[in-house]
Amino acid sequence: MTVSEKTLEKLYGANAVSMQKARYEAAVKSFEDIYGKADNIRLFSAPGRTEVGGNHTDHNRGCVMAAAVGLDVIAVVSPCKGSIVSIKSEGFPEDVVDISDLEIKENEKNSSAALIRGVAAGFKNAGYDICGFKAYTTSNVLKGSGLSSSAAFEVLIGTIFSHLCNGGKVSAVKIAQIAQYAENAYFGKPSGLMDQMASSVGGFITIDFKNTENPVIDSVSYDFASSGYNLCIVDTKGNHADLTPEYAAIPAEMKSVAKFFGKSELRDITKEQLIENIADVRKVCGDRAVARAFHFFDDNERVGKEAAALRSGDIDGFLKLITESGNSSFKYLQNVFAVKSPEEQGLVMGLYLSENVLCGRGAVRVHGGGFAGTIQAFVPTDLLDTYSETMEKVFGKGSCYKLYIRPVGGTAVN
Incomplete structure (x- = not known):
């Protein structure tokens, strides 16, 4: 065969x-x-x-x-x-x-x-x-x-x-x-x-x-293989145990904001409606729910911009949007570490060390559900070996995976 x-x-x-x-x-x-x-x-x-x-x-x-x-x-x-x-x-x-x-x-x-x-x-x-x-x-x-x-x-x-x-x-x-x-x-x-x-x-x-x-x-x-960047996933070896409540709280809090306006999901309201009524929404839903709703509106809009950047061959614009999305996840979605275990912040360590190696080039963000697990990095080819060595020194051999976009x-x- x-x-x-x-x-x-x-x-x-x-x-x-x-x-x-x-x-x-x-x-x-x-x-x-x-x-x-x-x-x-x-x-x-x-x-x-x-x-x-x-x-x-x-x-x-x-x-x-x-x-x-x-x-x-x-x-x-x-x-x-x-x-x-x-x-x-x-x-x-x-x-x-x-x-x-x-x-x-x-x-x-x-x-x-x-x-x-x-x-x-x-x-x-x-x-x-x-x-x-x-x-x-x-x-x-x-x-x-x-x-x-x-x-x-x-x-x-x-x-x-x-x-x-x-x-x-x-x-x-x-x-x-x-x-x-x-x-x-x-x-x-x-x-x-x-x-x-x-x-x-x-x-x-x-x-x-x-x-x-x-x-x-x-x-x-988009031909990512010829972009000059490498997609890496880093396993920060976080503990996934008992994180179900952390994951479940995200859609629940977002939907509580939608419910304030008589809707089921955030897709049925606008960011402008939320800002106009923010004082009352904060009282009913809490600040974290409002912050997570802001992330939803902005990241939802970013997807179309990311696709447009790739279609036009604008890899720098695409990476800028990835960075914006990652920052929004950290600051507003708040899924980079679990509130119940503030002493364990492997994703934070990975993000900081990544930024330290990349020095403003490429992009790095939390990957997937968050709270523990993996980060995603777009690494320039000339920094790939340094990046991999840095991550594996902290998180162990084999923790940094270079992925091919298929x-x-x-x-x-x-």
Whole structure:
């Protein structure tokens, strides 16, 4: 089983071709060790994603920007007759799912089997065919990094069903919507659509959630590899335990401001309305809720500006907007450290040290949900080694990951 170097370069970047070639060969061998040799082997891939713009805006029907990255889940697949889907993921027990039964199983909640059954149900509900197959998967999408390993797995399953059973005709947008349905209804997690859409569509994308039933998705064409910058994610090794109340407070407080005006989400009011009534809103909702609402309005508007900057090739303007967004997250959204644990501020340390190395070049910001975990940095190529060494000196070897912006989403590889 061979994969062309041209394909691997497109998916992972020129520097990763030899490594990825060996990775696919090892995955094929693992498949054969488990399921035996097969003449009809197919290879598939679905990427993780990074949030670029619109920090905590989607849950109030706002706009976001995201991008697919070179870390992915790959699958070695052999179609088979019948309705059994067997998937052995590296490091996990085999999942065996009979897709002739598409009922939601309470005992499968929070499991990969639930995602497999849920994606199959989503295809069937949409009028597409489903079929049995055997697969071995392996992932290098970092767990707990905000790069959405679960969305990549869901999109991978959808991509396999599309190509094996439907001639590859199911659109990337539809696969993302089915993946979200599987996660919400079968897995039991009420996630938005950004993660699945970025993984399925690929490249830079913006999503406008004003109409949540029909979000507006736009691809943003930009060759980041030739920009002179590198995208880095730094794991500050923060403790994620007991942070659910911190995350939950953000949409709740934003929506409390909307409720003051008789609306459900901030997308239905304006910043001008808030400023005009700010004295009364502060009394009812509190200052942090108002500050978070201000962040929503400004970051929502920034997404369109970021997309316009990339489309026009204005990388400096784009990075300036990323910096503004990061500053807004820190000052107004306030998701850089947990109020209940003020002694632990790994994200703050990472942001300060990043700015110290970058000296006004590039950009750095909190990544994803915040409070603990990762920061995102756009680092000039001539500073990449210094930046990586500085971060790993503080947070440990392997804590700084250089990511490739991948122009392709979920795809058949061979």
